[in-house]
Amino acid sequence: MRRFLLFTVSLTLWLPVQLRAADGNGLKAEFFEGINLDKLVATRQEPSINFDWEHAAPIAELPADGFSLRMTGWLKVPRAGRYTFILRGNDGVRLWLDDKQVINHWNSGDVNKEVSLELTTEPHAIRLEYFEVNGYARVTLFWTYPGAKTYMPVPPEAFFLDEKNANAKPSTSKKIPDENGLNMEVFSDTNVTRKVGASGFGRLESVWADGAPLPDLNPDSFSIRLTGFLQAPSTGRYKMIYFSDNGLRLSIDGKIIFSRWNNKTRREEAFVELEEGKLYSIQLEQMDVGGWSNFYVHWILPDTDKEISIAPEYLFRTKDAAKKKGK
Ligand SMILES: [Ca+2]
Ligand SMILES: [Ca+2]
Ligand SMILES: [Ca+2]
Structure with a gap:
């Protein structure tokens, strides 16, 4: 209750x-x-x-x-x-x-x-x-x-x-873990400054379309920040791919992977070395300055050539959640 x-x-x-x-x-x-x-x-x-x-x-x-x-x-x-x-x-x-x-x-x-x-x-x-x-x-x-x-x-x-x-x-009865996914903060400006809400968020992708992350937010001027931990399924060189309308920044363990904070709409790629099982802190920021908005981050696993979505099982809100999951 x-x-x-x-x-x-x-x-x-x-x-x-x-x-x-x-x-x-x-x-x-x-x-x-x-x-x-x-x-x-x-x-x-x-x-x-x-x-x-x-x-x-x-x-x-x-x-x-x-x-x-x-x-x-x-x-x-x-x-x-x-x-x-x-x-x-x-x-x-x-x-x-x-x-x-x-x-x-x-x-x-x-x-x-x-x-x-x-x-x-x-x-x-x-x-x-x-x-x-x-x-x-x-x-x-x-x-x-x-x-x-x-x-x-x-x-x-x-x-x-x-x-x-x-x-x-x-x-x-057996609890179903809900620690997967990330933490989301929502801001009412395009520069992750004026925080207006927070919630859990499942994936490194969203289609806001012509709407907004919160019901009373201006759909043409907002930004979000997702934080948590990423666990890699295997060791090696990952190709990371993002698309965002409009700006997007991504860092893994404090290292900037993508940073494009402007009104353009773009898809870009970068390589990153990850170790199997290791937990990496991850932060993604995204914003919209008008019209349509969506973003995603995909990856191509080492020694494969298929671009896939990053499933929620590799994303954790806290370090403890990931440890619990590993047991
Ligand atoms: Ca919009
Ligand atoms: Ca837009
Ligand atoms: Ca289709």
């Missing part, structure tokens, strides 16, 4: 309350070969529905083209009322809420579909299906909630792996 209250209060006030993720945040993600959920190749936990794979593969086991994804879990809204959900991406999407299909666009090409629904604060079963046939691959679920001025990606704090977690009753 305490956790339930904390969650409700945090999302209701949002600014400047520090969000604390309850145990069991996230969604179950099943990745399939083929565009029709054909052959299951991996199951993992993902913090939210906010992916920008561009031309890369989501995970090493999958090709960059011709895959599909099913995400399931529970959605809990911060207060009762009318919510507008917007699904944007490329290619096909299907969305169910409370076992009712609310969006169905199972075609190739860009998609931008919305649905408006009255929701209670009870947990709502959610299911997303997605496929990528070729070219660009991305999918983000946005919402606007009652009283909000802008829309934003539905944050990880609103997703739960099971109904019990969503109700946040004290549970004696």
